[in-house]
Amino acid sequence: MQQIDMPPRSVRSFVDWLVADYRNEDAPLGSIELLASSSPGPFQYRVPGGTAKTVEAATTPRVMDAFERWYEKCNKHVNNVAIFYFCGHGVNRGVNSYLLLEDWGAHANNPMHESIDLLRFQAGMKQCRAQTQFFISDACRVAPWAIMTSESQLGQPLIVPDSSKSRKNQNSTIVYAAGEGLSAFGEKSKQTYFTRAFIAALEGAAAERDVDRNGWRVNSWNLVEVTSKLLQWRLGGIQSASLGGDSRNTLFTMLHKTPMVPVDVKCEPPAASRFAALTLACPHYSFGRSPELGTWELTAPICNDYLLAATFRANRYRSFDLEVGVTPPLQIFTVTAQ
Template sequence: MALLSILPDHPGPATHVMVIGVGSYPHLNGGSGPLAAENWNLRQLSSAPLSAQHFIQWLVKEYQNPAAPLASIEHLISSPHQVADAAGNLHESQEPIMANLYTAYKDWKKRAGSHPDNIALFYFCGHGLYNNNGTALLATDFADPEVDRIALNAVHVEGTVNGMLSCAARRQCFFIDSCRSVKTSWQEMMDSPGQPLGTAGVKNLSAAQQPIFYATGPTQVALAPAGEVSLFTKSLVEALQSLAAVNPDGDFINGQWVVDTSRIEEGVNTAIKMDLALRPWLEGPECYFGGSGKHFNLHHLPGRPAVPVVMGWDPSDLNQRASFEIHCAGAMVAQRPYVPPTPQPLEPWESRQPPEIYQVKAVLDNGYMVARQLILQPPMKRAIFTTPVVQPPHPPV
């Protein structure tokens, strides 16, 4: 067991988490062997352990839910990666081989099921495959040539989610950061898309809310640059920090901002698009929602979220001839002053501000100005200005 026990004696409802990050695959390309006869071009993953650690650090440092505070994190991350607690102490994780996943799942499910108002969170980052029967998440010992059944050391996502219906926790949420690739030879060899970590009978089933957030749609490939946190996990944390926030009572200034699971998909996709706009040579799929049941409040922000405001011109080459300003209640709160032209065109300017009513202004170098009012709230607001004619710059003095 590798467990961060944060509130071991908490008597009431709490949040219990299971985090899996698989970067080491001994039987796939680049592994320590023995290698599988068929490896489907799957390699070692440097991003997956980093992504799992990134998600854990958000949980430890920022997650808040007064009705169900964070109580435990079961973590299985490929070595040599460790997990830091709130005090910065490092804890050894556990190898995410299939046997360990079964044991950790059983313990996590038991803790999560200790109270019906608990929240159960499940996170996975690693290789994934897909067929018409669902999504398979590959454990470290996947494709062991000594194992006859190719799908034995893989987790069937949808079966595992169904198995959690026998858990008393009524609020459950699953984050699946993996490809959902279709490999013809793999489909021909497998007898199922992995194994459910648990099952549910026909009795004592809970009416659980079970949203699932996949990094990709069926048959698609996820994006995880080597040595970096994956695009999905990076965007997920941004969504949880601010982009998926909502204020139920409409009080932008004094109201409580929360992340409702109904807003996570839009928040993640907004973060993905903003990231890829700065790295146009990369391509990434959008977050894909699945699961069942009603949505619920997952996380409470400590204050107002920082919401992106993106300002620019159309045509975009005017960006390097412009200054941008953001005003609130008559005072300027942010500015990008005019920058002398550079060989590389400037991207639209981004500033992050709390939800509020703002006046934004864009001024070209010849004095041509456009201003407008905008109401800023998550996930973001884009203000792209246009000019009816091409504005010549001031002649040189």
């Protein structure tokens, strides 16, 4: 399969978010097992305030070793939250997804040996004491003919399912970056579209008021729904996140700062943006953009009292201002040039 450079950037962004912004009073961040494959050279990660460390590549033996360490920690307490994140190539056979590891194809007669069988992995994790589990799969779910016709057992479950040891009433959520049989997309040298949308949702686009805690929270179902909306908004409907597993609507994270909301400001006619100096300001926040062709894409804190204004270079059009509010999940404003 073609080498892609989005996964290392995506996993770095997600780990950055976990380290800086994940909040759960009942299950604060305990540890992260990170593996990543990159080219050229090994992947390095720098914890804020620390030194850069080389990260092990995501080969099958190393993934299995890291899983054992992760499982041991997750299994210590029923209130633990287990989060698994994968970004890379993936394929489907039927409804099941297989996540391809760095050494995928090492065995010519059994190339899928070096992959993770996601549904069996999720089923095996029912033995873990951690009551809340999230499996985030940022990968394609296309079904190649060679996979569809194969009669072999595909992939590694990491932990073999055992119904006699499965625990009841677990909240086990799978978040897919794409629908069954469909592709997940990315832009070269950037994060994947899914991970960008997923983090935007976590940072505020999926925020809901938590009256009991007098703050903002992101729940799992709204997280997936808003991630889908952001993907459809950016990609015109060709990619949409989906939900799987044994999911109940539950807390993914609390927000410790004002929620940030994606905002698009467009000019009509579009060519007018070449002359438009744009500002979006409220009593506490202010943003601006010099004249430039195209849509102004930004994120802005929640506020109901913004003033959107446009002044046009060389008096090409009349000045424009409009009182607007910015609330989740996203806002699209149009400046009409006259």
